[in-house]
Amino acid sequence: MLVIQNLQARVEEKEILRGISLTVNAGEVHAIMGPNGSGKSTLASILAGKQDYEVTGGSVEFAGEDLLELDPEERAAAGLFLAFQYPIEIPGVTNTYFLRAALNNVRKARGEAELTMTEFMKHIRSKVEMMELDPSLLSRSVNEGFSGGEKKRNEIFQMAVLEPKLCVLDETDSGLDIDALKIVANGVNHLRGEGRGIIVVTHYQRLLDYIVPDFVHVLMEGRIVKSGGKELAHELEAKGYSFIEEELAAAR
Amino acid sequence: MTTDLKAKADAFTEIFDSAHAVLNTLADGRFADVRERGIHKFREYGVPTHRDEEFKYLNLRHLNESAFKIAYGATVSRGDLSHPIVGTDAITLAFVNGQYAPELSSADTLPDGVYVGPFDELPFEVDQAFEKQFGRVANLVSKLGTTNDERFTYLNQAFFADIAVVFVPENVIVERPIHILNVSTANLGAFVAAPRAFAYFSANSQAKLIESFIGLTGDYLNVPVTEVVLESGAIVEHVRVQDETLAATHIGTQAVHQDASSSYTAFNVNFGGQVYRNDLNVWLNGSGTETRLDGVNVGTADQVMDNHTRIDHAFPHCNSFEVYKSVLRDQAQGIFNGKIFVYEDAQKTDAKQTNQALLLSATAQMNSKPQLEIFADDVKCTHGATIGQLQKDALFYLQARGIPKAQAESLLVYAFANDVLARISNEAVRQALETRLFDKLEVA
Numbered sequence: 199m200l201v202i203q204n205l206q207a208r209v210e211e212k213e214i215l216r217g218i219s220l221t222v223n224a225g226e227v228h229a230i231m232g233p234n235g236s237g238k239s240t241l242a243s244i245l246a247g248k249q250d251y252e253v254t255g256g257s258v259e260f261a262g263e264d265l266l267e268l269d270p271e272e273r274a275a276a277g278l279f280l281a282f283q284y285p286i287e288i289p290g291v292t293n294t295y296f297l298r299a300a301l302n303n304v305r306k307a308r309g310e311a312e313l314t315m316t317e318f319m320k321h322i323r324s325k326v327e328m329m330e331l332d333p334s335l336l337s338r339s340v341n342e343g344f345s346g347g348e349k350k351r352n353e354i355f356q357m358a359v360l361e362p363k364l365c366v367l368d369e370t371d372s373g374l375d376i377d378a379l380k381i382v383a384n385g386v387n388h389l390r391g392e393g394r395g396i397i398v399v400t401h402y403q404r405l406l407d408y409i410v411p412d413f414v415h416v417l418m419e420g421r422i423v424k425s426g427g428k429e430l431a432h433e434l435e436a437k438g439y440s441f442i443e444e445e446l447a448a449a450r
Numbered sequence: 451m452t453t454d455l456k457a458k459a460d461a462f463t464e465i466f467d468s469a470h471a472v473l474n475t476l477a478d479g480r481f482a483d484v485r486e487r488g489i490h491k492f493r494e495y496g497v498p499t500h501r502d503e504e505f506k507y508l509n510l511r512h513l514n515e516s517a518f519k520i521a522y523g524a525t526v527s528r529g530d531l532s533h534p535i536v537g538t539d540a541i542t543l544a545f546v547n548g549q550y551a552p553e554l555s556s557a558d559t560l561p562d563g564v565y566v567g568p569f570d571e572l573p574f575e576v577d578q579a580f581e582k583q584f585g586r587v588a589n590l591v592s593k594l595g596t597t598n599d600e601r602f603t604y605l606n607q608a609f610f611a612d613i614a615v616v617f618v619p620e621n622v623i624v625e626r627p628i629h630i631l632n633v634s635t636a637n638l639g640a641f642v643a644a645p646r647a648f649a650y651f652s653a654n655s656q657a658k659l660i661e662s663f664i665g666l667t668g669d670y671l672n673v674p675v676t677e678v679v680l681e682s683g684a685i686v687e688h689v690r691v692q693d694e695t696l697a698a699t700h701i702g703t704q705a706v707h708q709d710a711s712s713s714y715t716a717f718n719v720n721f722g723g724q725v726y727r728n729d730l731n732v733w734l735n736g737s738g739t740e741t742r743l744d745g746v747n748v749g750t751a752d753q754v755m756d757n758h759t760r761i762d763h764a765f766p767h768c769n770s771f772e773v774y775k776s777v778l779r780d781q782a783q784g785i786f787n788g789k790i791f792v793y794e795d796a797q798k799t800d801a802k803q804t805n806q807a808l809l810l811s812a813t814a815q816m817n818s819k820p821q822l823e824i825f826a827d828d829v830k831c832t833h834g835a836t837i838g839q840l841q842k843d844a845l846f847y848l849q850a851r852g853i854p855k856a857q858a859e860s861l862l863v864y865a866f867a868n869d870v871l872a873r874i875s876n877e878a879v880r881q882a883l884e885t886r887l888f889d890k891l892e893v894a
């Protein structure tokens with residue numbers, strides 16, 4: 199579904215991604231872990247189509263298409279979803295208006311009929327409940343004045359509504375208390391399964407107790423330096439990132 | 451130089467000479483002297499140039515070259531009025547080119563003592579209020595600041611024909627909005643019109659006032675003056691909609707007096723005009739008042755939109771809150787000047803002013819000048835101005851959710867401007883203006 203090959207990118211003169219290769223197949227959950235500043239958000243943002251980064255090498259193929267050639271909205275239409283580490287506040291645009299516009303654009307791309315407001319409200323009802331969103335948030339401006347936890351739950355709520363093929367979650371766990379974490383994990387697990395790929399970017403192992411990954415990759419200084427199964431996350435939790443640094447140093 | 455200035459005023463003197471005889475047949479000649487004084491005062495100043503401080507950025511040279519006649523005799527039928535604001539339910543008092551238009555006005559049964567009509571035989575109580583305040587609100591007698599530049603108020607005084615009069619007695623709440631509808635049509639040639647309105651809200655009354663300026667055809671000069679008086683405890687929401695033709699020049703004065711504990715909220719919404727200017731002056735005449743001045747300007751092509759606001763905080767414990775927003779596209783130009791004067795006695799004043807502009811092209815421009823002059827020491831006064839482009843992060847967020855770039859852009863622009871309209875309390879009025887905003891921004 200997603201094939202990243204030797205991806206390199208920089209901002210201005212700064213090299214951030216130094217050759218990343220990663221393949222995600224339908225039905226798989228991959229966790230990407232790494233210390234702050236290692237390039238996790240950069241990778242996630244490049245996948246979603248953010249313009250700030252210059253891709254200097256490598257390729258990304260998504261559902262048979264050259265992803266890097268697509269505009270952000272075309273990527274969303276093709277089924278890619280990024281849950282932002284820092285969701286953006288948009289004063290003056292209500293959550294419902296925004297999400298219906300998003301859904302209808304995505305549906306149009308899939309060749310499905312657009313939903314009327316009534317149909318839309320019906321479509322989202324169970325998802326509002328699943329994410330335990332206060333219904334009043336729907337008529338408020340997008341993310342404006344939401345608490346940190348509400349913003350993150352709103353991201354996963356949007357994901358549940360848009361039903362993407364590939365979900366990329368950028369530190370969705372940061373700043374969440376344990377109850378909110380469980381709600382978020384439950385939302386993600388609902389989407390897990392046949393035909394869908396999930397990439398969970400996180401700094402801590404905690405979220406992975408609830409969203410159990412099939413693969414874990416360690417990203418350091420713009421490279422995937424180690425990959426393994428879910429036990430790698432536990433090892434990192436127990437020993438910290440330094441043990442990998444030591445391993446790498448020994449190997450050199 | 452002197453001949454130059456004289457020539458400028460002379461164009462309007464000629465119009466005056468040809469028109470005042472007719473104008474003075476109105477209201478039994480009651481305003482003949484007022485008009486004489488008006489033209490006399492205007493002649494002292496003439497058409498402003500960029501050397502005049504209050505008109506520094508506003509180019510009005512074209513007023514010297516245009517051949518305006520005094521507005522007279524135009525008619526408009528209901529079918530010509532498609533503007534969404536015209537369709538909102540309201541007690542409507544209509545004028546065409548400054549002349550009373552009963553055929554476009556509504557016939558309503560009004561609450562006891564409420565008067566909404568042209569200046570005519572006024573009921574006793576209304577006449578008293580009129581006599582006491584007419585002309586006094588428009589001309590600011592202030593202690594602070596450079597003298598107010600009131601030349602166009604004088605021009606109105608020289609040329610006004612009929613007067614829209616609104617009066618609400620003590621303790622009366624008028625639920626339906628009161629709409630003063632000013633329609634302009636230059637199908638009989640270029641003209642100058644001077645719509646005049648006088649709205650008086652007695653103690654503890656409540657009302658919603660809509661004032662609209664709707665242009666249908668052609669090139670004209672509109673110099674309206676509106677005087678608004680709020681006695682103590684009155685609560686008024688005033689929506690002023692300017693949607694003149696794209697060839698018209700609109701130079702307005704909106705003058706407000708607020709007595710103690712009154713609350714005045716103004717929404718100035720501007721879509722039209724080749725050149726638009728409005729001076730909104732609020733005189734706070736007692737303690738404990740609330741004032742909220744909000745504005746939205748949407749300029750495209752080579753429109754010029756100039757808002758001057760002035761609040762005189764002359765008494766303690768008064769709040770004023772002001773947000774003006776502009777969306778400027780193409781070669782449009784925006785001007786904002788916000789004066790706040792806090793007098794020595796006006797302790798515990800809380801005044802906040804914000805001016806924001808969104809420039810959607812490299813050739814659009816905005817000149818913003820806050821002017822706070824504070825002579826009391828225990829006050830809270832802040833101002834902020836931002837001039838910028840669309841927020842890239844927000845645009846990316848919308849696109850990343852599947853919303854195409856063009857749609858995302860217009861959505862953000864709409865949201866920016868609509869943020870102000872969303873506060874209008876009457877739903878029908880709000881929706882009418884949102885519809886117009888949608889239309890003007892060509893939101894996909």
Ligand SMILES: Nc1ncnc2c1ncn2[C@@H]1O[C@H](COP(=O)(O)OP(=O)(O)O)[C@@H](O)[C@H]1O
Pocket residue numbers: 209212214232233234235236237238239240241250
């Ligand atoms: N827009 C940007 N401009 C400049 N530097 C950036 C930008 N985005 C990321 N960086 C830098 O790139 C590195 C990786 O950042 P990021 O991808 O956010 O890391 P992570 O998400 O793993 O914490 C950091 O050193 C960060 O400062």
Ligand SMILES: [Mg+2]
Pocket residue numbers: 238239240283368369
């Ligand atoms: Mg990050």
